[in-house]
Amino acid sequence: IKKSGILEMLPLHESFNQIGGLDYLKEWVRAKATVFNNLHKAIEFGVDVPKGVLIAGLPGCGKSLNAKATAQLFGIPLLRLDMGRLLGKYVGESEANMRRAIHLAEAISPCVLWIDELEKAFAGIGDGGTNEVASRLFGNFLTWMQEKTSPTFVIATANDISNLPPELLRKGRFDEIFYVDLPTCEEREKIFEIHINKRRSEDIHQINVTKLSEKTEGYSGADIESVVKESVEAAFVAGRNQLTTEDILTTIANTRSISELFKDKIE
Numbered sequence: 001i002k003k004s005g006i007l008e009m010l011p012l013h014e015s016f017n018q019i020g021g022l023d024y025l026k027e028w029v030r031a032k033a034t035v036f037n038n039l040h041k042a043i044e045f046g047v048d049v050p051k052g053v054l055i056a057g058l059p060g061c062g063k064s065l066n067a068k069a070t071a072q073l074f075g076i077p078l079l080r081l082d083m084g085r086l087l088g089k090y091v092g093e094s095e096a097n098m099r100r101a102i103h104l105a106e107a108i109s110p111c112v113l114w115i116d117e118l119e120k121a122f123a124g125i126g127d128g129g130t131n132e133v134a135s136r137l138f139g140n141f142l143t144w145m146q147e148k149t150s151p152t153f154v155i156a157t158a159n160d161i162s163n164l165p166p167e168l169l170r171k172g173r174f175d176e177i178f179y180v181d182l183p184t185c186e187e188r189e190k191i192f193e194i195h196i197n198k199r200r201s202e203d204i205h206q207i208n209v210t211k212l213s214e215k216t217e218g219y220s221g222a223d224i225e226s227v228v229k230e231s232v233e234a235a236f237v238a239g240r241n242q243l244t245t246e247d248i249l250t251t252i253a254n255t256r257s258i259s260e261l262f263k264d265k266i267e
């Protein structure tokens with residue numbers, strides 16, 4: 001399972017301070033971390049073992065980042081389950097892969113099991129869809145989620161939940177479902193600060209992040225990261241020894257945000 005890349009253990013580099021905004025989600029995760037870090041006491045007190053969370057929303061808005069930072073905060077390993085690779089060619093192979101992946105995660109637990117692009121495997125089931133393998137896989141997954149008592153915290157991420165089977169969204173499967181939207185003006189300021197700090201912390205005091213944020217309505221966190229990255233490179237190539245607000249404004253004037261690119265879909 002590990003060799004095939006179906007289940008991969010990821011390094012824990014990202015932390016919650018590197019996520020701008022998403023305060024409601026971070027607060028919720030922090031509460032679960034308190035439970036996880038004191039699991040025996042919590043269970044004795046009558047608290048349920050947290051099952052997991054489904055995070056849906058636009059690409060580049062911090063879903064993956066959140067999965068990684070959650071494992072770091074919990075102080076437990078992060079396993080990523082690749083749904084695309086899990087689907088096998090032979091009869092029964094996909095289900096066997098799923099069983100083995102779950103088995104391994106439970107053996108390693110406490111851990112975070114991150115299921116990325118959930119909709120790729122389960123979209124359309126229950127709509128009279130004919131994909132039997134996906135339906136069986138889905139059934140197995142649902143039963144496991146419902147009955148699981150091991151401290152395997154599942155984080156499922158999806159760009160679009162409108163196609164997911166409704167059973168998955170019912171209470172008792174995930175503890176909570178969050179929708180991650182494009183960052184607000186205030187959140188964009190924080191995201192600019194985070195990414196400028198990562199590359200040019202010496203210049204942050206002279207950069208007007210409020211102005212940058214005002215000029216980037218509709219930008220995702222990933223868009224902002226790439227604006228900063230390009231601006232730093234442009235400043236270097238131009239032979240300057242610092243990054244300025246003007247450098248970044250020039251990059252913004254020359255780029256298009258995710259909401260511009262996907263205008264039709266978002267509307």
Ligand code: ATP
Nearest residue numbers: 018019020059060061062063064065191221222225
């Ligand atoms: P996808 O659905 O495409 O996987 P995602 O929502 O999982 O997208 P991430 O992979 O978390 O998006 O974001 C991509 C990169 O954009 C991150 O590694 C991070 O550098 C930056 N980013 C996104 N959102 C934020 C945020 N809220 N704060 C800081 N950086 C962010």
